[in-house]
Amino acid sequence: MPLPLRAGAALAALGFGLWAVAPTLAQNAPDVPGEARTDPASAALIAEIDAFGAADASADPAGDLEKIADLRRRIEAHGGLPPMAMGLLESAEGAAHFYLRDFETAAAAYGRAAPLFEAGNAPPDELAGLYNNRASILAALGRYGEAEADHRRALAIRRQIEGERGEAVSSSLFGLGYVYYRQGRIEESLPFLREAADQQLDYLRPGNPLPIVRLTSLASVLGRSGRTAEGLAAARKAEALAREYLGPDHPTFAIALNNLGNALIENRIFREAIPVLRESLEVRIKTGGEQASGTAITMRNLATALKATGADADAEALNRRALEIYEATGEVDTPFALAYLYSELADFAARRDEWESYFALSDKAIASADAALDNDSAEQAQIHLYRAEWLLRKGDFSDARGVAERWVPVMQSDLIVSHEDRIWAEMLLARLRQLTGGEPGEVLALADDAMDKLEAKLADLAVSDEALVREARRHREAAILYLALAADLGDGERMVRSMQLANITELARGQQFAQPDDAPPDGALALRARLLDLGRTRAELAARLEAAQLDENADRDGLARELASADSAAQAIEMKLLRDHPDFVARYRPQPLRLAELRSRMRKGDLVLAPVEGEATTWVLAIGKDSLRWSVLDTMQLGQQVASLRDAVDLPDPALAGFPLDTAHALFRGLFPQGLGKVRRVLVHGGERLASLPFALLTTRAHDGSLADAPWLIRSAGVQVVGNLSLFGAEPVPAPTATRARRFVGVGGVELPGSANAGTARLAGLFRGGRPDRGVIGDLPSLPAAAEELRGLAETFPESGRMLLIGPEAAEERFKRADLTGLDVLAFATHGLVAGELAGLWEPALLLGTGDPAAGEDGVLGASEIARLAIDADWVILSACNTASGGSEGAPSYSGLATAFAQSGARALLLSHWRVRDDAASWLSVRTVQATRDGEGRAEALRRAQLALIRDKSLAGAAHPAIWAPYVLIEN
Incomplete structure (x- = not known):
């Protein structure tokens, strides 16, 4: 579904848009030779040129061009003017073309102005400003080599004026960073962008948005480079400074809030993102109006956070309002914005089984994607495959397979092999082929290959935690498709593998807080930080090398050598991590166990209960020493049961109300349809909603008597959570x-x-x-x-x-x-x-x-x-x-x-x-x-303590699960 969006269109969202670098004329023209000033006709013509510098160039650029053409005719008739005056005239023409969005002509005009400024001995700051403006336009045109050269000319002049730090110096540094960023050279861009943002903070003053724009732009680039933790910190700082220096009615404050909310979403901190984005929306409406495209962007981001926390109705209403804005104004921030919004609204309709509405919206999504996107692009394929996904859920397997057969090859050709959407798409196709009578060998070959790529990705130390957090949903969906495929085959080995892959993706979501700050240089975290930096460099070099194949002037050999060197360095660090820090690797990047290996680590009386919660269906695997059973539950009903039990224990003390014993037993029957039998220790691995509930408070049979006498699960077995199944039982149990x-x-x-x-x-x-x-x-x-x-x-x-x-x-x-x-x-x-x-x-x-x-x-x-x-x-x-x-x-x-x-x-x-x-x-x-x-043992010790507390009448309300059942034991 749609990714959250940043502050505005692709450039403006980063604070790099042309609006941020609009050219300006010199407010006071420098002195020209005395004879020119004493000639009344020359002085009059120069005064007209000076007037352009004092006027608002954006007010009537077309009218300005007519005035400039007339002025040129009169200057030619007069016999010309000194170079500086003519340079200012060229600059005025460049400004007019800029505001008419004729950037090629604007760049040419600024190009003609530069040598005239130099010949006329223009003040250094004016010459630097001219180079800076031309560089910004050239960068927007994709003429990056020329843009870099002009930015460096401006930077050299500004450093002569201001030294190494200064307001103008920071602007040139930012411009250079932007030029590198636009070329995909993000690692090269970041030092310039970081320094520019740092210097700009020296010039904070009330009402000046530029330092905030620079900082929030840096935060966006950091997030896009995979440095989401650093990006989040920068976004927080930008928001705090915007609040203090700009106030609640400034449009840049809304941008800072929106980008902070987006950074929180990327870090999956949805609950905090919601109030941030609500405030951003209020400021957007106040400063830009309800129909502005920026308002629609914040609505979509807020909808993303609300949907992630289960507030579907509010999310749907916001997406519908955003769609109305786009349809009314015709302004969209990306070519596929409408397609994704239609698809998102179709998704809500399908969740309610409103299929007529679903197909109407889905048809619009597909039509919009086909009209707006490049033919056979991954983004276009994604919209079509959303349709295949819902057709699968609806049971229209043949129609779904037809869509998948057409569009999965597009994903394969357009995305790298480890891309989360490609892995999911391949797994979707494998499942649909199975359901429509595909050849079993081909089905398994495609499915196993997709899961091999997912397993390798989850084990790869060079893949960032932030990436795994961001991609966890798609990874989990792919693993659940594999689980359903394996269950239909009765293939226990593949079921256990898919269960572990689904739960490893969930485990990775809690790992994002490990950062290398202050880590020993040869420690595991520091080594991995270097590995991640190399990973970003390698990805960047690979993309540049691919692009260089179409550019005969590119240094392909040089890029290939750089990439080979980075690959070698990364391999050396990875080997060092595996050799010197095996425990870190095992904890940080767990790998699935074979079923036989898992059973060999279990004790007599153990049962591994592994729930895998999908959007509609929850699978529960029960793995014994010599048995494997599974059950399928309705996820919505499961969620309602968990919510009912949590509501009963999340009570303000001492108001201990009754407890829904019938729900506790119904959930037990769903999770343990065969009962406990001889099970003495339940090892719980995985779950989402179920992970918020201790299984100890389930009841093994129906009961309507006192809570003190209820047949709690812990009367029969101890319970512990196994966080990392690959470490379970790998080490000897320590002595008491x-x-x-x-x-x-x-x-x-x-x-x-x-x-x-x-x-x-x-x-x-x-x-x-x-x-x-x-x-x-x-x-x-x-x-x-x-x-x-x-x-x-x-x-x-x-x-x-x-x-x-x-x-x-x-x-x-x-x-x-x-x-x-x-x-x-x-x-x-x-x-x-x-x-x-x-x-x-x-x-x-x-x-x-x-x-x-x-x-x-x-x-x-x-x-x-x-x-x-x-x-x-x-x-x-x-x-x-x-x-x-x-x-x-x-x-x-x-x-x-x-x-x-x-x-x-x-x-x-x-x-x-x-x-x-x-x-x-x-x-x-x-x-x-x-x-x-x-x-x-720990699980048995906790069980006995809980049972003793239930019996202890000296503690008020001790028999209520709210009192005795809050704890969970997590091993590994």
Whole structure:
């Protein structure tokens, strides 16, 4: 479906549009030789030329050209004027042609003006401005070599005037960066764009939009280069500065908001993107009107975020309004904008089984695509294949196959082999051939080849996390098609493979917070950062080499040598990563296990339950030591069941209402149609909606009695989540804590800002890259039992192996200095913050506070920081609120906290799905650790603690799942 759009049309969206570099005339013409000034006729003609510099060149460019032609005739009759005057006249003509959008003629006029300026000894700043304007027009015309030369001439002059930093210098740097960007040389462009944006910030002043334009343009290029985290940080800064320096009624503020919302969407932070884009829409309407194309763009972006969070009705209404604007104005930002909007609206109709409406809209989408796009392009094919996808869901297999047979070859010829849309299209065709009686061998060959490419891509260290996050939906859809194909064949091996590929794509969505900042130069993260940089360079060189085949003047041999050198360097780094950091590779890029290998790692009584949730159908694989069964569920009904159970536990304490036991049992029957039998440990792998629910609260049979006596699943079996199936059982299970006598570190008891006992723990005034402010944090409830919980946990360890960081000692800077090696348990008892839960929170985090703002810490330990720590711990306990859930529909299955701790080295985690009551958190965590000390496995220890809590009548409401069931154990 349509990708989110940036601020405006392709150029204007980046802040590079011609509107940003409109040529200007000298406001005050330089002195010319005295005799020319003393000649009254010459002076009068020069005064007319000067008048063009004082006038608005965009007001009546056609009229200006008539005046200029008349003036030229009179100058010729007069016998000519000095070079500078004639240069200004050429510049005025260039400006008029520019505003008439006759750019070739404008460039020629500026070209004639340049030597006249030089001959007339024009002031350096005027000459540099002329070169700059001509370069901008030449770049827009695609004459990049000439544009670069003029920008460099302007830059050299401006550096003579301003030095290495200056407002005009930054403009030339930006222009050079744009020239490289337009040629696809993004890696070369970024140093210029970064420096230009940095210098422009020196000239921030109220009402001046240019520094904001430069910064938001940089953010866009960073996002397009795959540096979405850096791009998001730049977009946040641009929005904050636009708010401060331009105010809420400025159109550039709307652009900054829109581009921030788009960056959030690219990072899949949908919940925060929604209010940002709503505000952008308000400003767009206020400053540009309801019918402006920019207004339609923000509507479409907002619709994307709303749809991702399940707000289909609002998303559909916004897309329909955007379509009305495009149809009324005829202004579209891209040739395929209308086609994608019709297709998106058709999608909503199909979801409601309104097929007559669907086909009418789909016909319009196809007609628009065929009329607007190049014949047989990937974008055009995509619109047609959306139709094939819905025909498949509707059951019109033959019609769907006809469409796919026509358009999948176009995707294959137009896209690289690893492109997510090509992999999906090939898998779609394989499935349709199977459903229409295709030759089985050919079907499997096409399907296996598509999945081989997906598996290789998911394992490739040179593929960025951001790319996998952005492409996760298509990857998952392709894997689900493979799963359906394998199920029809009864092919358990392929079913298990497809299940793992689908869930690995989901796992990758939580990995985006690992960044190489401050990483050791030979460490895994730093090596991989270099590998990603080389990957971008290689992709760029490959594209330039391909384009060079059509350019006889291009240095094809030189480009080929550069590409070979980059390939060699990347291969060397990848080999070093595999050799020196195998554990990092295994955690970061898991690979599917063969069915036999998976079974060999299971214990007697184990059952791997692997749900794979599609848009309409959910597959649930139940893998035993010697069995494989699967069931198919309706995804909408499943979502309703999960929502009902979550609503029953997401309750404000102490208002514990009833619990839908019938729903708990209905969901159990769907997931375990054969019952549990002799299963003693359920290993859950995957799921989206289901990942927000602990299976412990399902009931194994119908029950309408007291909650204390309900047949909860944990009465029969323990439950744990396996995050990375390829690591499951790969290492020996460590001996119990008591025999190892290892160490414990407990962190928490943080006193919140604004509380009566805040003491020295506080939050720094400046937060890194989007964190909630003091007021928002101060509104969180206190956790009075947190310190006691940590002390209780510590008592299960020898005194010599305990470290407690409580209250002010839990400050972020002190925690980061702590020794985190050789730990049995690292426990946090503080607030866990889900991305998007609080205003300004862009990544999941733990609240620690800071005792010293000068230390450079803000008191919020984010997932990106956790991923860079080296935590040698058997397990991490996050006795905190909301540390397991992704927080909303469209979020990763498990929050980035889970993945971040796994990346940092933790081997198991105990996390919570919802806000945990303080006394219950302490009760469960202490008894779970005590049980492991006595020799129990983690899943069994948690099970026993939960059952004991249900029986404990001293804790009010303890039998309600809201109290005893929030925790989930995640291994690997």
